[in-house]
Amino acid sequence: MRTKLFFVFTILSGLTGLLTGCDSLRNEVDPSVLGAESPRLVVHGFLSPQSRVLAVRVTRSQTVVGDSVGGAVTIDDSLADEADDVVDAVVTISEGGRSVNLRYKANGLPYYSARAGELLITVGKTYTLTVQTPNGERATSSCTIPGPVGLTSIRFDSLQSGRTQRYFVRARWYDVANQTNYYQVTGAFRFIADCPECTTKPGYIEREEFSNLSFDDNSRGLLTDADGNDEMISGRAYLNGANVDTQLPFRRQYKTATVTMNLLNIEPSYYQYWTAVIRQRRTRGNPFAEPVMIPSNIQGGLGCFAGYSNSTLTLRIK
Incomplete structure (x- = not known):
């Protein structure tokens, strides 16, 4: 038993010395010597x-x-x-x-x-x-x-997230053939909320709201045709402000709702x-x-x- 205790004490002492030694490696350096x-x-x-x-x-x-x-x-x-x-x-x-x-x-x-x-x-x-x-x-x-490259379509879709339905769009277009191309997709969601109770509030003015689309891919809408596909499809672009309860359909949330997407040939x-x-x-x-x-x-x-x-x-x- 004494041998085991001595062995554990030796290890703990070594770790303590190692951690203490780390502090000694930290030194203040004059910024002038770094050649910034x-x-x-x-x-x-x-x-x-x-x-x-x-x-x-x-x-x-x-x-x-x-x-x-x-x-x-x-x-x-x-x-x-x-x-x-x-x-x-x-x-x-x-x-x-x-x-x-x-x-x-x-x-x-x-x-x-x-x-x-x-x-x-x-x-x-x-x-x-x-x-x-x-x-x-x-x-x-x-x-x-x-030169510009035209979008061919925008597709509206959704996915379930708990009790919330998340809505998104994807842009589609045909790639320019026989050359390497680079693109960026951006866009915006514009809507007027359907709010019957708001109309009874004094001074209420119905306004169109605006939010940028939020891409879920790591490239944030930047794409290249390196894989050689003729038709290209953007990542999911979520409609910010459009996360609604599944019991109330999307179309009942808004009086008007439009998505504008931009394809940048860069x-x-x-x-x-x-x-x-x-x-x-x-x-x-x-x-x-x-x-x-x-x-x-x-x-x-x-x-x-x-x-x-x-x-x-x-x-x-x-």
Whole structure:
């Protein structure tokens, strides 16, 4: 018995020493010795013939070292604070002998923009973006606009989840043959709720409500035709705000209900950038996750400048 007790005591003593030793491995490091990069220009711009505005966001990157929180690069507007915006740059988009200067906060929002009519965006043409700051920073990129691919149908369906019926749609379209293609599907659900008791409330005004579709696949609506299918089908896109009790059918919940879906035929750089961003977001808060490198096609900076074409189809459910 004494031998067993001595053996257990020896193991516990060793573990205690090991855990105590871990604290000795933790040392304060002067950030200056880590060689952190200086902030760089971060540029985001996406051009489409169907867009009414030419828009480019210009910020500066944030390093991990220091008091800032987050990744090494500000990857999109949801992670960029307006305080990080570069507000004094000269931002130009050009094609051939034509060009347009974008103006900061031209429409009140924190990016450089111009009306689409000032430089028409055309399928098959290549556009060059130039960002120049007063202190000599310069970032450039280019993109070529792909042609649109039309949606063929939207299918409405549901599945049971406990006592709740969840409603979703799927988009279908035919892939462009003999080339590798990249797509993104987005959409929105618009409805007017059927609420008889609401009409008796003073000041009640019936309004159409709006919510974005929520995709359940890991790619969040991003797809490629790598598997060679002729007909392509999106993942489930759930109708937010449409989770109703099974005892009350969907059509009795709404006076009107429509789903609009967009199919974006996108450049490879657009696809590669956003798939990496999505992977990075899934690792947030996990200290053991493998770091995700965000690709960039911005020379002299970071970010993405890419082209796409959009086609739209609307399904009226009620």
